[in-house]
Amino acid sequence: MSEASHGRTGRVLRHRLADRVFHWAMAVCMLVLLGTGFLPVLGARFAWVDPHWIAGVALAVLVLFHIVRALFVLRPAEMRVRWQEFRGSVRTTTREVLGAARQRKNIGKYSVGQKLFHHAVALVVLTAIATGVVMMIGIDGPFWERNPFLISEKSRGMVFVLHGAAGLLSITMIMVHVYFAVRPEKRYMTRSMLRGWITRDEYAQHHDPELWSE
Amino acid sequence: MELLRYKSDIYGQRIVEGVSWDLLWIALAAGLAFIVLHALYTQRKLRQPQNDE
Numbered sequence: 001m002s003e004a005s006h007g008r009t010g011r012v013l014r015h016r017l018a019d020r021v022f023h024w025a026m027a028v029c030m031l032v033l034l035g036t037g038f039l040p041v042l043g044a045r046f047a048w049v050d051p052h053w054i055a056g057v058a059l060a061v062l063v064l065f066h067i068v069r070a071l072f073v074l075r076p077a078e079m080r081v082r083w084q085e086f087r088g089s090v091r092t093t094t095r096e097v098l099g100a101a102r103q104r105k106n107i108g109k110y111s112v113g114q115k116l117f118h119h120a121v122a123l124v125v126l127t128a129i130a131t132g133v134v135m136m137i138g139i140d141g142p143f144w145e146r147n148p149f150l151i152s153e154k155s156r157g158m159v160f161v162l163h164g165a166a167g168l169l170s171i172t173m174i175m176v177h178v179y180f181a182v183r184p185e186k187r188y189m190t191r192s193m194l195r196g197w198i199t200r201d202e203y204a205q206h207h208d209p210e211l212w213s214e
Numbered sequence: 215m216e217l218l219r220y221k222s223d224i225y226g227q228r229i230v231e232g233v234s235w236d237l238l239w240i241a242l243a244a245g246l247a248f249i250v251l252h253a254l255y256t257q258r259k260l261r262q263p264q265n266d267e
Binding site: 038041042096097101102138149153154156157158160161164165169171172173174175179183 | 217218223229230231233235237238240241242244245246248249253254256259262263
């Protein structure tokens with residue numbers, strides 16, 4: 001039996017348990033980070049620094065786990081945006097926006113939009129983690145003492161700019177992500193992020209076996 | 215509306231402190247605008263016939 005197939009049940013495995021746990025753990029970390037990062041900006045007064053860096057460290061560990069899995073267990077090729085695929089998607093979308101009839105086109109495991117979104121999230125989250133590590137050196141922690149002189153004031157300002165920009169972009173991206181997750185035509189994908197599988201009918205209806213082999 | 219926040223360092227020079235928190239509302243508005251525009255566009259498209267490839 002192949003990787004994606006649940007032969008006997010008529011279901012197709014889309015996300016393994018480890019990847020689902022990663023996704024939802026990352027979601028919790030992101031919400032804690034955004035809550036502890038932005039609620040004080042909006043006037044909420046609470047001790048936000050400790051939960052913020054702890055959630056940040058947890059997120060960094062999760063991302064490291066995901067990178068290792070993506071490189072050695074999952075199929076990285078499924079996330080690669082091929083030039084021809086990208087050009088075709090842009091052309092089809094542009095035509096549709098300009099009034100042409102909708103084209104029903106089956107996708108691989110992920111659509112071009114989903115892959116680009118993943119890469120944008122990766123860029124934003126990695127920026128937030130890298131800048132967050134530098135910012136952590138400026139505060140006292142349980143295993144380290146603060147070193148406010150590691151980087152200059154000007155450089156620290158740029159680190160804060162990048163960290164803040166990553167946080168702001170995360171808000172927009174999470175809104176868009178949740179919107180697509182609850183759209184009726186995408187709900188089967190959301191279910192697969194909860195339960196792991198999609199039905200064989202959903203696989204046949206939305207996916208191209210040549211691009212996402214069972 | 216400013217894009218960045220500034221402060222003065224110990225020498226009195228103006229230095230960057232971080233992004234302007236006004237951008238928080240831009241981030242929320244951008245997300246909301248995308249959702250509304252996409253929902254309207256999709257609703258309009260769903261009424262049209264579809265070509266199978």
